[in-house]
Amino acid sequence: MRVLRSSAVTAVAAAAALTAVSGCAEKSDSKGSDAVNVTASDDKCELSKTSFPAGHVKINVQNKGSKVTEVYVYAPDDRIVTERENIGPGTKAEITATIKAGSYEVACKPGMKGDGIRQKITVTGGGAEKKSDPALDKAVAEYRKYVQQQADETIPAAQKFADAVKNGDLDEAKKQYAVSRTGWERTEPVAESFGDIDPKVDVREDGLEKDQKWTGWHKLEKSLWDDKKISDDDKKLADQLMTDLKDWQKRVGTAEITPTSMANGAKELLDEVYRNKITGEEERYSHTDLIDFEANVDGAEKAYGLLKPVASKHDPELTKELDKQFDAVKKALGDYREGDSFKSYDTVGKDDRKKLSDAVNALSEPLSKLAAAVAK
């Protein structure tokens, strides 16, 4: 979990740009004739027009196929601008959204799967968003895919953990605990950008606000390792955890991600390691801190790797140093590997913790300069 609530990746902005609620009041300037008609079938996604003015846009969807479908509007970096799920065969749906000028894609997803059948659209008008660098758009799109994939893979892993808790199987629950957190830890800054999910799933006891009920992973961690028993309430919390994680999985695609926020997110992941993992605060009962540590580093390296082609053009010395220091951190961490997992952190002495801390410092300093190298 994080302490500060100011993340470089803000979902708030995305939420504001997205007014895709079905009941959204239709403005008078959005007449029927201005609406974009989307005819979706099992193998086609046809649009009545591919160019229309910026502002309040109404999209009328008709599903003429045999499968349940979804319709998305994607920004160039694959951010979801608006979407509607569960449009049954033969039914219609209406989507409204405020869309700024720029290039977008409309996707129909028959069977609600995959990247969908896509059509390019142009939204015209003033106040267009700054023309973006295609290389950076690609980096953001790839990262978005990674983030979604991490969330998708978390659900079955977390379900195993939740099931073990619900079955009262202490040993199995302990075994599944850290593994269930990996996807979350790899993409934490994005996950945390949804201000309401992090406090439910990843809060520690000391992070609770007044009258806040303690829920999520760490409450269960305490039950499993400290109380050494699973209460009835814990079983309910396991279900709650799944509900909250599914909410995250569903919304994560809408997160506002920019090249700068990716770079800062990578730095924040190392900040997480420095503040909470090196100190052993994060997993104070299970001592699985090194598993989180690796996940944080993995996630940071993923973001860095995607930005590297651009960053290395602007600041080759920086990327050379980052390559070196990522390797050094992974090597330092490797000393504590045990089978396919890591040593319990309570067995890692002060001298060894200092070595890890020094390695994290060595990486974090140059990493703090990545955002500027990308933005140049």
Added chain:
Amino acid sequence: MADEKTTDAKMTDETSTGGKKPAPSRRSILGWGGAGLALGAAAAGGTAAALRGGDDASPSASAGDAVPFFGDNQAGIATAVQDRLHFASFDVTTTDRAALVKLLQEWTAAAARMTAGHEVGEGAIGDNEELPPDDTGEALGLKPSRLTLTFGVGPGLFEKDGKDRFGLKSRRPKALIDLPAFPGDNLDAARSGGDLCVQACADDPQVAVHAIRNLARIGMGRVAIRWSQLGFGKTSSTTPDAQTPRNMMGFKDGTRNIAGTENDRLGKYVWVGQKDGPDWMVGGSYLVARRIRMHIETWDRTSLKEQEDVFGRDKSEGAPQGMQRERDEPNLKAMKDTAHVRLAHPDSNHGVTILRRGYSFTDGTDGLGRLDAGLFFIAYQKDVRDGFVPLQTQLAAKDALNEYIQHVGSAVFAVPPGVRGKDDWWGKALFA
């Protein structure tokens, strides 16, 4: 604390070496290369006075002035002792000699800027808001505060775990020994040793802390702080006309220290000379640092008579026992055999003399509610084998003070000569 100073040279009546005279302007410092710096930091104040009348019209000099960074000797040794200390010991974490050299060049540039009262790099604000600023910013608006940054290299730089890490093994000075174990030592490895050190002294604690913090930040990935120590009160002065400070035991200590103006004694006991060698150390010195914890509570319960017997001085005036004034020549025979002053006096040590620059410290309380306080002892000498080692051997065996103190940290460093100009850097001759 570990010694009392000799008087083989007459105490001089010269005025302070610094702190009371205006420092040279920035332009004076920069234009002040090479031989003009022969006196180096030792005579900073005096030289500065001689330069007065340049473009620096500042009428008053104060604790806020800058001490020249460039010179034949490093500043921070014979320089008039500042009020505050932040001493840092570093482990070298890189195995790459070129990366280490680059660090020392970057450090030197940053040190030259900070001692002149400037921000490091592009400053504390910078013009790219996506970037963390180069300088950490807490010294903005503060004066140079007579900041000195003194750099040293420890034994580990030459050889560690049997490895010649940077091809420097053959260049290790004979005088840079690993200190022997002394009776009563209770050294904490985490507060001892180090491959490099920087001693930051300033009249403003925030200026000293800022300097170490920024050097540590610049060093990340190449060096890592091993330990550091804050000192809040000077316990020795190199300015004999100034009030001798009291240590945490309430006694004046360091009355007979070497003065910054005593070039003959500095040459004899502190600076490494041409014939001493090695070449890269000429103009340098050797630093011994000891964290000496005081058992404050038991000391405070000790009678005045015993306290004075332990030191061999009177508590009020600081006079040697049997004498009237602080600076009266001590009559060693009037003291107990185990008195600190008597045992540390050069006459009891075949003339052994060191320059002391220690600071009192209090790091809050320990887990048992006792004050974690004492003396961070710093001594400079031409050769550790003729300085600290014989002295501490004697004190560890006999000093009555041992009942009230414990040495808990220890380190030794070779302090190279001063940086002589823009193309020079800390340790350049060692890596040549």
